[in-house]
Amino acid sequence: MSPKQKKTLYRIITAGIIYGGILIWSHTGSYEDMIEGKLIEPFIYLVPFLLAGYDIVLKAVKNICHGQVFDENFLMLVAGIGAYGIKEYSEAVAVILFYQVGELFQSYAVGKSRKSISDMMDICPEYANLVQEDGSVEQEDPDDVEPGSVILIKPGERVPIDCVILEGESFLDTSALTGESVPRHSGVGEEIYSGSVNGNGLLKCRTTKAYEDSTVSKILELVENASSRKSKHETFIHRFAKYYTPIVTIGAVILAVVPSLITGEWAEWIRRACTFLVISCPCALVISVPMGFFGGIGAASSIGVLVKGSSHLEAVADIKTICFDKTGTLTKGEFKVNSIIPEGCSEQELLEIAAKAEQNSTHPVAGAVCEAWRLSVNEGSPESRYEKKNAVAEPASFEEIPGQGICATVDGEEILAGNDKLMNSKQIDFKPVERTGTVVYIARAGKYQGAIVISDSVKPESVDALVSLKATGVNKCVLLTGDKKNQAEAVVNDLSKDVPKKHPGFGGKLIDEIRSELYPQDKVACVENYINELNGAGKVAFAGDGINDSPVLTRADIGIAMGSLGSDAAIEAADVVIMDDNPVKISKVMGIASKTLRIVKQNIVFALSVKALVLILGALGFASMWAAVFADVGVAVLAILNSMRALKVDGKN
Amino acid sequence: MKKKFKLQDLDCANCAQKMEDAIKKIDGVNDATVSFMTQKMSIDADDERFEAIMDEVVKVCKKVEPDCVIMR
Numbered sequence: 176m177s178p179k180q181k182k183t184l185y186r187i188i189t190a191g192i193i194y195g196g197i198l199i200w201s202h203t204g205s206y207e208d209m210i211e212g213k214l215i216e217p218f219i220y221l222v223p224f225l226l227a228g229y230d231i232v233l234k235a236v237k238n239i240c241h242g243q244v245f246d247e248n249f250l251m252l253v254a255g256i257g258a259y260g261i262k263e264y265s266e267a268v269a270v271i272l273f274y275q276v277g278e279l280f281q282s283y284a285v286g287k288s289r290k291s292i293s294d295m296m297d298i299c300p301e302y303a304n305l306v307q308e309d310g311s312v313e314q315e316d317p318d319d320v321e322p323g324s325v326i327l328i329k330p331g332e333r334v335p336i337d338c339v340i341l342e343g344e345s346f347l348d349t350s351a352l353t354g355e356s357v358p359r360h361s362g363v364g365e366e367i368y369s370g371s372v373n374g375n376g377l378l379k380c381r382t383t384k385a386y387e388d389s390t391v392s393k394i395l396e397l398v399e400n401a402s403s404r405k406s407k408h409e410t411f412i413h414r415f416a417k418y419y420t421p422i423v424t425i426g427a428v429i430l431a432v433v434p435s436l437i438t439g440e441w442a443e444w445i446r447r448a449c450t451f452l453v454i455s456c457p458c459a460l461v462i463s464v465p466m467g468f469f470g471g472i473g474a475a476s477s478i479g480v481l482v483k484g485s486s487h488l489e490a491v492a493d494i495k496t497i498c499f500d501k502t503g504t505l506t507k508g509e510f511k512v513n514s515i516i517p518e519g520c521s522e523q524e525l526l527e528i529a530a531k532a533e534q535n536s537t538h539p540v541a542g543a544v545c546e547a548w549r550l551s552v553n554e555g556s557p558e559s560r561y562e563k564k565n566a567v568a569e570p571a572s573f574e575e576i577p578g579q580g581i582c583a584t585v586d587g588e589e590i591l592a593g594n595d596k597l598m599n600s601k602q603i604d605f606k607p608v609e610r611t612g613t614v615v616y617i618a619r620a621g622k623y624q625g626a627i628v629i630s631d632s633v634k635p636e637s638v639d640a641l642v643s644l645k646a647t648g649v650n651k652c653v654l655l656t657g658d659k660k661n662q663a664e665a666v667v668n669d670l671s672k673d674v675p676k677k678h679p680g681f682g683g684k685l686i687d688e689i690r691s692e693l694y695p696q697d698k699v700a701c702v703e704n705y706i707n708e709l710n711g712a713g714k715v716a717f718a719g720d721g722i723n724d725s726p727v728l729t730r731a732d733i734g735i736a737m738g739s740l741g742s743d744a745a746i747e748a749a750d751v752v753i754m755d756d757n758p759v760k761i762s763k764v765m766g767i768a769s770k771t772l773r774i775v776k777q778n779i780v781f782a783l784s785v786k787a788l789v790l791i792l793g794a795l796g797f798a799s800m801w802a803a804v805f806a807d808v809g810v811a812v813l814a815i816l817n818s819m820r821a822l823k824v825d826g827k828n
Numbered sequence: 829m830k831k832k833f834k835l836q837d838l839d840c841a842n843c844a845q846k847m848e849d850a851i852k853k854i855d856g857v858n859d860a861t862v863s864f865m866t867q868k869m870s871i872d873a874d875d876e877r878f879e880a881i882m883d884e885v886v887k888v889c890k891k892v893e894p895d896c897v898i899m900r
Contacts, residue, residue, distance in 0.1 A: 179837060179895075234894065241891040247842070282839055289865060400861075400870075416842060462841040462864070469865045 180283060187275050190227035194268050197223065201265075220264035228255065228271040247456040250424065254452040257431075258800070261442040270453065270800045277808025284815045285462060299395060300335035300369060304328070306379070317369075317386040328378040334369045337389040338380035345376030352390065353755035354479025370394065393746060397481050404484025408775050412464045416457040423790070427451035430794060443796070450793035453803035459782040463814035464775050470821030471771030478824060480764045481752040490733050491751060492768035495713025496705045497649055497761070498698075498727075499686075501656035501666055503720035504737055504758065505637045510539050510629050512547035513612055517625035525625045526551055529617050532583040532590040535573050540613055541581070543629045544592075580615070591618040598623075611665040633666060638673045640758035641685045647762045647769075650713070653688045653705070655698050655727075660691040698727040706732065718761060720745070735761060763824075771821045778814040785810050830872045834899040838867055843893040850888045856881045869898065 176184070197219055209215065225232070228251070235249040251274055258267035304327040305315045312327055317335040320326065325341065328334055334347070346358035349371040358374050361367050366383065370391035386392060405413070431448035435441045468485035475482045482488045502508045517525040530548035533541035570583040570590075579600065580593015591601055592615055598605045603618045605626075612630025616623070641652055656663050667686045674681055690701055698717075705715045717724070717731035720738050725748040728734030736749035738756030746752050753760045789806035792798035838844055844864035851860040851871065859872040873881045886898055 177837075237894055238891075247840075289867070413845060416845070456842070458840065458842060461845065465841065465865060 176283060177286070180279060180286075183275065183279050187227060187272065187279065190223040190268075190272060193226065194223040194272060198265065217259060217262075217264055220268050224255065224264075224268045224271055227268070227275050228252075231255075231271065231275075247420075247458070250420075250452045250455050254449040254800070257445050257449040257452070261445050263446065266800055270804055273801065273804045274453070274808060277804060277812065281458070281462075281808055281811050281815065284812055285466075299391065300333040303335035304332075317389075320382060320386060322382050322385050324382050326380055326382060328373045328380060330373055330375050330377065332373050334367055334371050334373060334380075335389075335391075336369050336382045336386050337366065337384045338369075338382040339366050340364065340378055340380050342379040343376050345378055346374035348372040348374060349755075350479075352394070352479060354477065354760070355755050355757075393743070394476070394481060397483060397746070397752075400484070404486045406468060406485035406489040408464055408489065408772075408779065409468065409485055412457075412460045412779070416461050419457045420455050423451055423455040426790075427455070446800075447793055447796055450798055450800050450803040451790065453800055454786055454789055454793070454806045456807055458807070459786075459811035459814045460779060462811060463778045463782070463818045466815060467771055467775040467778060467818040467821045470774075470818055471767055474767050474771075474822050474824045475764050478760060478763055478767075479754040480760050481746075481754065482764065482768075483750050483752070487733060487750040488768045488771060490714050491716075491765055492772050493714045494649055494716045494733060494765060495709055496651040496653065496715045497644060498653045498655050498702055498705065498715065498717045498731070499758075500698075500717075500719035500724060501654055501658060501663060502631060503756070504718055505654070505670065506631045506633050506666060508631060508720060508738075508756075510543040510613070511632055512543055512627055513630045513632065514610070514628045515625070516608060516628070518606065518623055520624055523551060525617060525627065528590060528619055528624055529592050529615065529627055531568060531570065531585045532573075532581050532592045532617075535570065535583075536575060536581055538575075540615060540629055544615065544627060547627075588620045592616070611662050633669045634756070634758065636757050636759045638670055638677055638685070640761060641670065642674070642678045642681050643759065643762040644765070645681070645683055645685075647765045649762075649765075651687045651705075652685065653690065653701075654686050655690050655693055655701055655717075657693055657695075658691060660689070663689050663691040695723055695726055698724075699730045702727055702731045716761075718758065720756070724748070767821075767824065774817055774821050778817055781817075782810050782814055829875045829878055830870060831878070832868055832870045835862070835867045835869055836897040836899060838862075838864060838893065838896045840864075840893070843896070846892045847889050847896075850892060851885050854881060854884050854888065857885075860885075 231248045231251050235246065235252040238246045238249060251271065255267045255271055258264075258270065300317055302314045303317045303320050304312050305320055306312055306325040306327055320336055326335065326338065330345070340361060340363050342363065344360070344362035347361050347367055348358050349368070350356050351372070352368060352370045359371075367378075367380065368391075369386075369389040427448040430451060431445050435444040438444070465485070468488060471488050472482050472485070475488070482491065499505050512526075515522040515525055520528075526544070526548045529544045533544050568585050570585045571587075572584040574582045576582060576593065576597060579597040580591065582597075582601075583590050583592075591597055591603065594614065595605070595607060595616065598616050598618065601618070603616070603621065603623055605616050605618070605623045608614045608626045608628065610628045610630075612628050615627045615629065617625055617627065644652060654663055654667065667689060670685050674685065693701065702715055702717055709715060714732035716733040716735055717727050718735040718737060719728060720736070724736075725744065728736060728745075728748040733751060734749040735751045735753060736745035737753045737758065751764065785806050789798050789802055793803060841864040844862045847869075848860055848862040851857055851862070851869075856874045856877050857871060858874075860870070862869045871882070871885065882900065886900075889896055889898060
């Protein structure tokens with residue numbers, strides 16, 4: 176509890192004790208004798224009344240001076256004075272006291288939940304160990320560290336600023352950023368992101384960005400600004416709150432005056448009007464609805480998904496069509512050796528021959544071949560996988576023939592590695608391989624040795640992602656790609672292959688439509704088509720890796736950027752950002768969004784109906800002021816507690 | 829120029845909304861948000877008059893919620 180809350184608590188307790196004392200006293204004879212014939216009773220009750228509610232009186236007076244008439248303090252004061260006016264002293268004190276208890280509880284609950292939400296997003300580094308010119312180390316505010324400075328990150332510390340490792344290696348826990356709990360290995364020369372936690376090694380790094388441009392600040396800014404993009408529900412509540420209080424107050428005035436003029440029973444109707452005033456604050460809604468969305472956004476960020484605003488979270492729950500980019504979204508986006516077809520030698524030998532020729536090339540195909548060879552050599556020892564040693568013989572001569580391949584001389588033998596054009600031009604007798612992907616033919620000393628097929632492979636999670644999306648209520652999954660039709664179909668076939676094994680119950684189609692050979696502007700047109708097709712009955716999302724996708728990310732109702740750790744452009748263009756590249760997160764965030772909306776709707780319906788009920792009962796004379804206080808603060812507290820559920824992620828692990 | 833300020837003892841969500849509306853009406857303020865959840869206020873206002881505008885903001889906020897302190 177904050178000091179302010181404690182002060183209020185003590186005041187309420189003291190006022191409560193005095194009030195209780197007066198109540199007991201009022202049942203004894205001496206009290207009757209004392210108030211007999213004198214005007215002393217209102218003053219006796221004034222003591223606990225003022226003790227409990229003097230701040231309400233003060234605030235009300237101040238606000239009236241400032242022209243804020245429809246203020247809850249003022250309305251409570253009027254209710255209190257009204258009760259006094261009709262000689263219901265005891266009830267007046269009780270209402271003020273109960274109201275204060277409720278307010279205190281409400282403020283406590285709000286503070287608590289706000290704290291648990293911000294704890295969840297507590298990725299903010301407090302200091303950086305800056306290495307000075309003389310070699311000494313000093314703790315600095317990350318804000319003051321300039322890009323290009325050298326910092327030390329000790330085991331267990333949070334990476335304060337985006338940087339590149341100069342010395343040391345370690346396993347980094349990026350769960351705060353990506354929701355991924357498996358630590359990531361990073362060594363010299365690799366970029367690491369602020370917000371991740373250093374595992375076991377001491378790292379010396381050079382910062383690449385200022386703190387305010389680092390990943391962690393970007394994320395924090397995003398989450399903090401999220402509340403400024405208001406959802407429809409929030410705008411509704413905002414508008415509702417504006418009119419609700421004046422209307423109820425006017426209702427109270429009418430209720431106090433009109434029937435009284437007719438019946439002449441002023442006391443009774445003023446009492447009923449006072450119950451109106453007590454319910455006139457829309458607090459339950461004004462607090463709980465944004466809090467629900469905030470909780471939902473918090474929950475999403477705990478699984479490594481950033482939602483840029485409540486309005487986007489609302490839209491995510493309503494996704495009916497999802498368009499996927501192929502490369503990097505459903506597939507890994509990296510070239511890997513897919514199959515090795517040796518001719519007269521072993522697979523391992525063929526790889527080694529290829530690696531010898533390709534080791535000095537920067538072509539992605541060469542990279543894939545060398546990587547595969549290194550993995551095959553180092554198999555069985557996970558640590559050595561990170562050592563980038565290359566133990567093959569260096570080529571004596573090396574020539575890269577553009578559009579064809581490589582011609583190198585190693586150990587006195589000429590090695591050719593390239594496509595069919597290279598083989599034809601060197602008059603090598605080779606067997607053409609019909610596979611999707613890039614085929615590299617290898618020949619040594621004029622003799623054909625075999626072929627290596629390099630292709631992009633589907634992510635193992637893609638199947639689960641598509642199946643779970645269909646289960647979450649998505650009607651249509653579309654594949655949009657710039658590649659050729661047969662490559663797109665090969666990917667879909669690859670995906671469908673795993674369905675019977677992994678999801679035996681799934682009967683539908685994984686990908687409903689394939690659109691291939693698209694330029695970026697064609698993708699935009701496609702997405703527009705789907706938006707028109709749905710005609711407002713649901714949203715169209717586009718999921719891509721954020722590279723070259725900005726126009727379509729912006730055009731779709733919801734742009735989902737994947738694998739965005741460290742990519743500012745994607746974070747800029749998208750509405751939902753998935754920090755790692757796991758497509759399963761899409762259906763997870765959809766689940767969070769629908770749960771949040773459910774909670775928000777519950778709160779709106781619950782609060783409005785309780786208030787309406789008590790208003791009607793109050794007008795008819797059945798609801799006491801106690802009931803009215805419950806309808807005001809009690810409902811607010813319940814709604815806040817309900818909102819807190821949005822923070823919990825179901826089945827997180 | 830856009831600046832962020834922490835708020836202390838911002839106790840009611842309705843007041844945050846009222847503060848936001850009032851700040852937006854100040855001359856020279858392009859945009860403003862008062863977030864009850866994060867207890868933060870961000871103000872986008874004209875550069876050269878920023879300090880003067882901030883004084884105005886503080887005054888306006890005092891009117892709506894006397895308890896709330898803007899940490900400048």
